[in-house]
Amino acid sequence: MNKATLILIAVLFASLAFPLHSFAAEIPSCDFQEDAKTLSAIATSLQNEQEKIRAELAIRKAMLARVVVCARGEVKIVSDDLHALRVQNDVSFETFRAQLLRNLELIDTQYASYERRIKDLGIWGSKEMARAIREDRAKSFARAKEAVTTFILWHNQRDLIAAADARLAYVTETVRAFSIENEEAVVAHFEIISATLLRAKQEHRFLEKAFREQYAPEEGLLNVKIALGAMEEAYQEFSALSETVKTLVPRY
Numbered sequence: 001m002n003k004a005t006l007i008l009i010a011v012l013f014a015s016l017a018f019p020l021h022s023f024a025a026e027i028p029s030c031d032f033q034e035d036a037k038t039l040s041a042i043a044t045s046l047q048n049e050q051e052k053i054r055a056e057l058a059i060r061k062a063m064l065a066r067v068v069v070c071a072r073g074e075v076k077i078v079s080d081d082l083h084a085l086r087v088q089n090d091v092s093f094e095t096f097r098a099q100l101l102r103n104l105e106l107i108d109t110q111y112a113s114y115e116r117r118i119k120d121l122g123i124w125g126s127k128e129m130a131r132a133i134r135e136d137r138a139k140s141f142a143r144a145k146e147a148v149t150t151f152i153l154w155h156n157q158r159d160l161i162a163a164a165d166a167r168l169a170y171v172t173e174t175v176r177a178f179s180i181e182n183e184e185a186v187v188a189h190f191e192i193i194s195a196t197l198l199r200a201k202q203e204h205r206f207l208e209k210a211f212r213e214q215y216a217p218e219e220g221l222l223n224v225k226i227a228l229g230a231m232e233e234a235y236q237e238f239s240a241l242s243e244t245v246k247t248l249v250p251r252y
Helices: 003-017 033-045 049-084 091-120 123-177 184-212 220-248
Strands: none
Touching (some): 049 123, 123 184
């Protein structure tokens, strides 16, 4: 069995758990635990109410500024991943990618507007902005990022499916050359391979249809996961078939 193919499948599975890049992991300053501790300390250490308000506001503004920088950086990384994708010369997919990129641009524009307003905020305003940014990230950006992740992983599956089809054609020729295509064990292997490849293609085609219609299904990552699982099962069965052929044809 082709080890490189299995490694690629494993990498794509890992991408489901950790889609695209982790911006916080790349930029240590996106860790805000120390700022939170400082805010907590201010509440207990300062006795003068005015001093407490000024200190708290300064910390909140600094945190918001860094949060926005991190949020915009995260949007940029997702956009860069999408720009780097080598989409086939297909107008539908190019149009869909442009739509995804435009959505990310709108999200970045919203973050930029937050950035400009930080300097004029008071305590209440800083709390409201923190809530708004949190909601934006949990809703708008999370959905956008999932759509991009689904599109990229789906696109990368195309080569896996093509490779599986080529391998199936090669193996079919091989067993026919040895006149063992009707052996019970060989037939059983081919049935499993055919069924798993069909399942992978069904999930893949479902997403392809959606992307051509310019939308990302809500459970798109689940479709990707099912397709990858089917591909992994198919390649494991290819390996098992190879071992069976060796027992039937000792010199193979």
